[in-house]
Amino acid sequence: MSRLAEFRALEQQLAAQLAELESLKNDNGLKQEIEFEGKLRELLANYGYSLRDVIAILDPNVRVEVETRSSKKARKPRQLKVFKNPHTGEVVETKGGNNRTLKEWKAKYGADTVDSWLS
Numbered sequence: 001m002s003r004l005a006e007f008r009a010l011e012q013q014l015a016a017q018l019a020e021l022e023s024l025k026n027d028n029g030l031k032q033e034i035e036f037e038g039k040l041r042e043l044l045a046n047y048g049y050s051l052r053d054v055i056a057i058l059d060p061n062v063r064v065e066v067e068t069r070s071s072k073k074a075r076k077p078r079q080l081k082v083f084k085n086p087h088t089g090e091v092v093e094t095k096g097g098n099n100r101t102l103k104e105w106k107a108k109y110g111a112d113t114v115d116s117w118l119s
Contacts, residue, residue, distance in 0.1 A: 078095040079095070082119050
């Protein structure tokens with residue numbers, strides 16, 4: 001498609017959207033909804049409530065469903081592991097396997113040997 005044809009197609013789409021916008025501006029139903037929303041937000045601000053509070057008051061079950069969907073499951077905390085090097089007597093306490101000293105021991109003595117030092 002040439003640039004001119006693309007320009008004219010976009011121009012026609014814009015004209016159609018502008019016509020639709022003008023018809024919506026003259027729609028009484030839309031005007032009432034806009035007025036209602038403005039008054040509702042003003043009323044909520046006067047009483048210090050939010051839309052979520054109103055929904056919770058009107059239908060508490062909806063809020064519970066939203067909370068259960070959005071809340072993440074918490075992982076259980078990792079267990080503390082204590083490794084004692086029988087060669088040096090050094091003790092390492094860690095909750096994960098990303099410990100520098102533990103990695104050095106595994107490189108030097110082997111992972112199976114170091115795992116056997118777990119107390």
